[in-house]
Amino acid sequence: MSPQKKLFTVVLLVAIGAGLGYGVARWTTGPSPAADGQGASSQSPADDRKVLYWYDPMVPQHKFDKPGKSPFMDMQLVPKYAGEADASGVAVDPRVAQMLGVRTATAEKQRIGASVQVPATVQLNERDVAILQARTAGFVQRVARVAPGDVVAAGAFIAELLVPEWTGAQQEFLALRRTGDAALTAAARQRLVLLGMPTALVQQVERTGEVQALTTVHAPTGGLVQELMVRPGMTVSQGMSLARITGLSTVWLEAALPEVQAATARVGEPVEVTLAAFPGETLKGKVTSVLPEASSETRTLRVRADLPNPRGQLRAGMFAQMRLGGPAEEALVVPAESVIRTGERAIVYVVDQPGRFTPVPVRIGREWGDKLEVLAGLQAGQQVVASGQFLIDSEASMQGLLQRQAGPSAAPASAAASAASQGASSATVHQGEGRIVGLTPQEVTLDHGPVPSLKWPAMQMGFKLAQPGLVDSFKVGDKVQFTFRESAEGYEVTRVQRDPKGGAR
Template sequence: MNRRIVISTIGAVLVLSLSVLGAYRLGARAGAGRGAPVAAKVLYWHDPMVPDQKFDKPGKSPFMDMALVPVYADEGQAPGGVAVSPGVQQNLGIRIAAVRKGALAGTLDTVANVAFDERELVQLQARSSGYVEKLFVRAPLEPVRKGQALLQLYAPDWVAAQEEYLAISRMPAGADTAGLLDAALQRMRLAGMTATQIRQVSARAQVSPRITVTAPADGVVSELSVREGMTVTPGAPLFRINGLRTVWVNAEVPESAAARVRPGMAVRATSPAFPGAEFGGKVEALLPEVNTATRTLKARIVLANPGGKLVPGMFATIHMMPAPGRETLLVPSEAVIQTGERTVVITQSGDGSFAPADVVTGTEADGQTEVLKGLKEGEKVVASGQFLIDSEASLRGTLRRIGGAASPVPARAAPAAAPAPAPAPATHHAAGKVERIARDEVTISHGPIPSLKWPAMTMGFMPPAGGLAQDIRVGDTVRFEIRATHAGRYEIVSIARDAAAPGGAR
């Protein structure tokens, strides 16, 4: 409900802004025309929210609760663009920036989470059959030190091998004694005894059926697989210990900035758990996998972890210093408009008129975006207020909307020998939830539609020409395609349930 109120408020503010703009132009025209013998000619009336529908007389809009706005013959127009007076530009908060040459060399900051360094992993397994008599570390995630006792095993298989060895060692020296002793030593090794344990048996000259397993390195017990009284067999897992001398940090790198991240690049990391502390490291690898939801790649970073402060699950901020890139054209990132099908900027010509220009962009950093194609150094682009200029252009019919075709349309086309076929209306894709189904309208709560510059909202659409499919019901999460009609409404071209979303499959 709050979402719909916010959307309604945004719509009301937009309508009010367009009405104020119309009143401003009307007042300016009236002020300029004082004392003039001839008034400006009204070409037609229309609803600013549905500018393609024209009316030959004033009245109330059939689409919105507002009066129709007149369009005059003397409104400023420019070939292939729209002219906006400096006063109106100031009132609308339009800001202009120049296209300049430069190289992106700013820092690249990204968020990350801490994980165990898999190269610091130690897996302890049973080397012989036995019974767990005593467990010294009884819970996972307990820190351990190198040499610390972990458990005590009773190994019956060791008893026979050790007694055989001791019996042979007590025999008088003879020709066959050395060979028998070597065979007994080999049987103890096969039973799973280490060289240290064999030396202890030889030095004490007594059977030692128990073994104390100790930690081979400092770290944290990440996995505990045994309990007191359990029987273990050779190869059975006992403990999994992860060292904390170094840790991995998996940083989310935007797809557009991935080309600037290289293995071996030095980084600094900070964590809200330790204000003021910095951890040094380097990029180990840029993993070849893209998150389709966030359009990011994971950079695996190895950080030194003195004192074992950083532990898995912590958040960290990674500060990278990529090498300066190539020198290219730069524009403010806010000047670039992504419509879903095109990348557009609004340019300002020398006579003050505005027109959209398709561009090819590169990487982005520190609020600046590379422009690889479509602009020249010194050109002026609109850094704020693009939507208002786009609306003004649509009101006057001097060029197509930013979300439409790439080529501008002049105010009046030259007569042709034969009429060209009308282009098919552009279609737009969206996803949402079906709220209501009526005979002549389908109400959908949809997300943002970039190609139309629509925010998330709930609105009604004309059903497809052949009607809705039988499996579309209220509450379904759907993906659909729409297009504008001559009446100013939007018609559903295709619609289908989104099986990947909750409620999209049955």
């Protein structure tokens, strides 16, 4: 074989070997990132729509000219296709919506009760209280065998008092009566009344003609003896309290009503009460007062109702369920979590078609459990977004859709505020602590703790480096304190130092 043919054969074999090696390498390692990027940029997964840019759904205001991993979160960038921004609604890739937990619900007519059932407790009626006091100074001779907590009947004996001051006044009255002087007798009798002597005792002295130094104290009403402040042999002074008795013919039922349902409670309205102690029995009462002060901790109003207690079976402290308000009525309701309150208006996102959502302002009414009444803006049967609205709302804000809905005058102001906010954000410096988990010449990946200035939770994310060589003296595993800021390409670290405390997360 000639030298030329040998050379040609060697070159051919080398070329065949290189081709086989390249093919094997491609088969084992897969396509290169560059090839993937070109393929992704040239077409969408479903069709040949043009990709305008890529973005992170969690930080949609930042745009990227090629696919890859988000510098903010541990997730891939999402493509934005031509034509989506010009549509009337917000388009979200169904796969992204599923990944972020977007869930829908149906606006439907339901009968929601104008009545409401709330827990309540039985209390003593503080309007039916009798306090027994000594009308003059004296000594306690006898006390009834009762104690606080006992129930007594009306007119029951409570205590017997010896009042020496009354003795002289009664003797003077009887002496003047024997003289026959009607004027003096009437004046002496009036003096007995002014000394605090009960009318029945004065009449007894007139009838018997004998001095009565002892007087008895009786319960003016039947009920619960809450306090008994006398014992035999005690000295009492004028005005001293002897006992406190609370009537039991009626009791209070006090409930904590959520303030959003305050309209259901009106003074004089009837209530129905059921108690666990008496299953199957429904008692009737009426609202006597809605206290004027709401609880700042529980956001509830105290509603008080009077409940008859003829058999005395209702005891203070019993647990009950109180139903108040009118009959149920039909209303259009949606899940309460589907409504976004902006401060100026309430918005729900309506599903136009799979993957496309439109913000609709609504007027909301009453809230019942996990449902919210819609007075205007929706129709029964419409699908609304019940969870994951943060993604759709961010996209709508980025497109200026909400500003266009609010009117021409609102859009420039909103745009100016947004620009000012972005300018302020880019100039703001934030600080954090964390541990280095990855290093490249252009990026550092940190497992950092919460960042209060941005309301970030603890997470792991990558940061661009503001200057090359900023972390040359560090290694993976070092615990550091770092300063970063927002730039056009994402968040970048401007300063890194070792954590003097150890800084472990």
